[in-house]
Structures are given as C-alpha cells and as structure tokens.
Amino acid sequence: MPATRHVLTLSCPNRPGIVAAVSTFLFEAGANIAEAQQFDDAETTRFFARIVFDHPRGAPDEAALRAGLAPIAERFAMRWALRDLADKPRVMLLVSKFDHCLADILYRWRIGELPMVPSAIVSNHPRETFAHLDFADIPFHHLPVTKQTKLEQEAAIWALVQETQSELVILARYMQVLSDGLAAKLAGRCINIHHSFLPGFKGARPYHQAHARGVKLIGATAHYVTADLDEGPIIEQDVERVTHRDSPDDLVRNGRDIERRVLSRALRWVLESRVILNGSKTVVFS
Template identity: 90%
Template sequence: MPATQHVLTLSCPNRPGIVSAVSTFLFEAGANIAEAQQYDDPETTRFFARIVFDHPAGAPEEATLRAGLLLIAERFGMAWQLRNLAERPRVMLLVSKFDHCLADILYRWRIGELPMAPAAIVSNHPRETFAHHDFEGVPFHHLPVTKTTKMEQEAAIWSLVQETGTEIVVLARYMQVLSDGLAAKLAGRCINIHHSFLPGFKGARPYHQAHARGVKLIGATAHFVTADLDEGPIIEQDVERVTHRDSPDDLVRNGRDIERRVLSRALRWVLESRVILNGSKTVVFS
C-alpha cells in the first residue's frame, strides 16, 4: 500500500525522555522516521523538534496518531502540530502596488516549488494594476482602504480568511499596517516581508534611510506579524553589498531581488513546518 507521510513539530520544557517517548510511540504505531531534527535552547531551557515519518496508509489512522500524541503532549507540556504532507496549506496573498513578491510566489507555486494552495489574492489596488499577471485559478479581491474605512476593510479581510479556510497569510509588499486586532487574530500564521535588514531601518522608506546613512549592505527580512510594527519573530534574512555610487533607486532595484527570494524561502519553510516560534524568536529547521 502507498505510504502516508506526516510531519510532527513540537516544543516543550526540556527534560529527559522526550525523544524516547515520541520515537517509541511512532515505532509501536508502525511508523518509520524518515527525518528528525532537534534543538535544545540553553537560554529558555526549551526543547524543539521536527520529525518526518511515514507509514502504510491507514495504519494507524491519523485520529489514532493524534490521540496517542496528545497523551505524550500532556505528559511533557508540549505545544505540537501534526500535518499530513500530502495536504497543501491554503495561503492568502495580500499585496499593494509593488508586485514583484506576488509574481515570484505565484511562479514558484505554479512550478511546484511552493507546496501550497492559493486561497485568494487581496489588494487595496484594483485588478487593472496587475493586468500583466496571470491569476487564473486564484480569486482576486479588491478591498480599497482609507483611514476612515480601515476597520471595515480589515473585517472583510478576516471574513475572507474564514470563508476560504486560509491557514497562512502572506503580506507580499502589502503596504498597510495591520491593526492590533487583526494582527492578534493572525498571530503565528501571518508572514511579512520588510524591505530592510531588521532591526535597522524600520518603518517607511527604509532604502532611503539606508542611503542617507551610507550603508554598505542592504537586506530584507521575512518575519511573523505582531502588533508591534516590524518587531515580529524573524524567519529569514539576506543581504547584498552596495557602494557610495548607488542611488536610492539603485537600492530599491537591488532590494526587489532580495525581498522576493527571502519571502519565498520563508514561506516555503513555513509550508514545510520547519519554523517553530520561540518567544520573540524562531527555530528554523532548514
């Protein structure tokens, strides 16, 4: 029979016996561990693990696996997730006028590099802004926003998240700051790309800020969204060298390439359950 493959991620206070308990349970359930990674954080004394395992289809059923893992989780005080790797998480893409990250994600999805199911594209700009893009098979929603309509627009976004069964929201250069309320609802499942190497140059026009300081490196940062602007747990970063000859426009142009690859890497790692929150930081099993 064809094998079913699952990925288990977990975190808990570190103590002896965690690996033994999980691996013994999986062995007794007839599973074969294909990949296992773990990390002991000496600062927080927490243990993190990502385990990929396969087993003959239906032996045991996923409900049985979950029931057994729940008992182990209660014993060790675990936060855990179990996902069937055949399932594709539903992803909503939010975008404003700059479309390079959106285009990159859609391209990587279409060639099979990003294991996801696009739930919707949402923009505060009309569909005509993206006339040169192929959105076939992906619903597009134009939700304009002003200072006076922000709460109503965000309520519409949240309704779409619920109606479409969205599991992950990506701010693909969505140039609107989410309210504290929406950020809280999307905690741990909303990824933003900030066009700067955080924690430096937060907020608006970071490339212009960087140019004014004469930086020799520019970068981009993918992070989880929190109520604090550009302060969420960092998932991935990258940089490129620049010189005094580069104008702000040069930095923006070079930055587009960094932004799209950083965001796509971060999204892929989240889709593959490689990212576990660790307070204000993340553990990334690459």
C-alpha cells in the first residue's frame, strides 16, 4: 500500500455530474483512484459513493484536499467524510458477562485484522469475570449498574467516551439497554450485536423465543443503536440452520459463533469506512 491513502465517503441527492466533479478534482489534485464504489438508491433518489485514492506525487496536504472538496460538497448538498486510512479509529468496548464477542474482537485486533485502537473496555461486571482474557494495556473500567443508578452509570460511560476520545462504541454483548439520552449522544457511532435475525425476536432471550416458535434458522444482527430497542439501521447479519432436536442451550451455543463473526465483520467494515447511513437502512460497500 502507498505511504498515504485516503478514503472519501459521500451521499447526496442524485443528479448528473457528481462523479465527474469529484474525479476531476482528485485528478487535478494529483491523486490516483485505487477503488471506487457507488450506489444510486432509486427509492430515496440519493447517491452514495466510497472512493479510495493514493498520491503518486507524494504526501498530500489534507487541509488543501478538504478545502477543495468543500465547494463540491456544497454544490451537491453532500454529506461527506475524508480520512487517512492510516489513522486508526479509537474504539470503546462495552461488555457484560458473555465475553465471546469481546475475545474475538481482541484476537482479530491483535493479528491486525481490525485497524483500530482499543480506547477502553467497560463492563457492569468486575475485572475478575474476565480473568482468562489478556487485556494487555487496554484500560478496564468496572461500572456496575442498577435501576436506581442507571443515569449515573451512563453519565460515567459518556464521560469515558469523551475522555478517551472514542470515535466508536461497540456493545459486545453488553446486556443493558441504553437510555434514549445516551443513544442520542452516540447516534451513528454505536454498534450493537443482537443475538437474533432481526426484525424477528427482539428484546430479551431471543434464542428461547426462537425455540418456542420452532424456527429452522437462527441468526445474529449487527446494527447501529437508536432509542428504539433493536430497531437501528442494520449493518450485517448471518444465519445457521437448526432442527427440532436442538434445545435452547444448543441455540445459544450455536449462536455464539454467529454473533462474534457478524459483529467483527460489521466492525471491520465501519473501521474501513465501508458503511454509510441511509435513513433507517445502511449502504455497505463490502
């Protein structure tokens, strides 16, 4: 990979000339387009694009790039983001007693599969719950919560998000429903893994709900967190077949594998700027 590579993501009302304007600017700025993906949503008449480009003439002036893109963005009413792919987002991980998703994320981070900087691990359970996991130098914060202390505990979480400059918050089987207030503060940068193939079996004990209905497929869903429980824009899903012989415990055991791979895929795509919000849905350039 070249020394410097940027990724530009954008969405705007669809009209002629968008690609031409952006690609012409990049050409004149001396950039080389390495990847380009686009999608025209006929239902919403919005245009989406992800463009990765490098700089054959040497390191660019990022401020100049932003200044040059700004009038194009204004002309087409774009929502856009530009970042250097070498810059690794800071990610806070929230977890309760089920640690399989956390363990998987830490493993994938250590082998370089997830380009991120873990800013903190936060749990409503004490550190001893995770004695078998190596957190290395990642700060761990035990923030217990009850119905009476929920607002104070969430205030502490929000303070940590700000103090650690976390850009993403991952609910890695964090079994607490975020309040409307915290969900609003984290809008567009908080991802949850729900142990069900949404929109079916929302809320608590979805595997038991699925077993009671005699399902033949179980799944997991990674989605953005909103104030509406398990209703946020979906990023990734996967399923496994089950049979009438499987007990609720069998479904939970099989589900753990689905959950961890779905969450890790969704996280990687977000870290690589492959996910763009589209109202109640997402566009994923995988």
